[in-house]
Amino acid sequence: MVQSLEHDRAAALDGLRTAYAAELLSPATFEDRVAAVLEAEDPAGWLWDLPGSRRRRRAAGAPRALVVVEDGVTLARLRLPPAPATRLVGRDAGAWLHLENTSVSRRHALISRRGGACRVRDLGSTNGTFVNGEPVLVADLRSGDELRLGEVLVCVR
Numbered sequence: 001m002v003q004s005l006e007h008d009r010a011a012a013l014d015g016l017r018t019a020y021a022a023e024l025l026s027p028a029t030f031e032d033r034v035a036a037v038l039e040a041e042d043p044a045g046w047l048w049d050l051p052g053s054r055r056r057r058r059a060a061g062a063p064r065a066l067v068v069v070e071d072g073v074t075l076a077r078l079r080l081p082p083a084p085a086t087r088l089v090g091r092d093a094g095a096w097l098h099l100e101n102t103s104v105s106r107r108h109a110l111i112s113r114r115g116g117a118c119r120v121r122d123l124g125s126t127n128g129t130f131v132n133g134e135p136v137l138v139a140d141l142r143s144g145d146e147l148r149l150g151e152v153l154v155c156v157r
Contacts, residue, residue: 063141082113088110111141
């Protein structure tokens with residue numbers, strides 16, 4: 001089993017090197033993902049959004065929109081951009097999903113769409129990213145999921 005994990009890590013590192021050489025990853029993203037692959041139990045999970053990845057879900061259950069809810073009131077509805085796309089979520093004024101709540105970090109998370117898959121990636125936020133109540137660093141999003149960024153609830157539709 002250890003040999004298989006090491007083989008998977010080597011394959012993931014090769015994939016990252018290839019993507020970096022093709023200028024699909026910035027130097028900072030490349031470094032972050034190499035560090036993550038070296039620690040991950042599922043190294044291939046860090047390549048899902050790169051061209052040629054085999055870890056794509058079919059589009060049937062793919063979410064189409066995010067609904068921001070606070071105290072039972074809908075604050076915003078955003079249609080997810082068509083794939084491939086990656087969008088910033090946070091308090092930063094330039095964020096695609098700009099949230100004013102102070103429990104949300106300036107650069108809280110990324111929402112990415114590749115093929116039929118949609119994922120959230122926490123960017124080291126102070127108050128965390130949760131999918132259906134579970135803390136996550138990276139997670140698939142499906143229609144019906146509840147995404148919580150700090151204290152802000154985002155319903156995935």
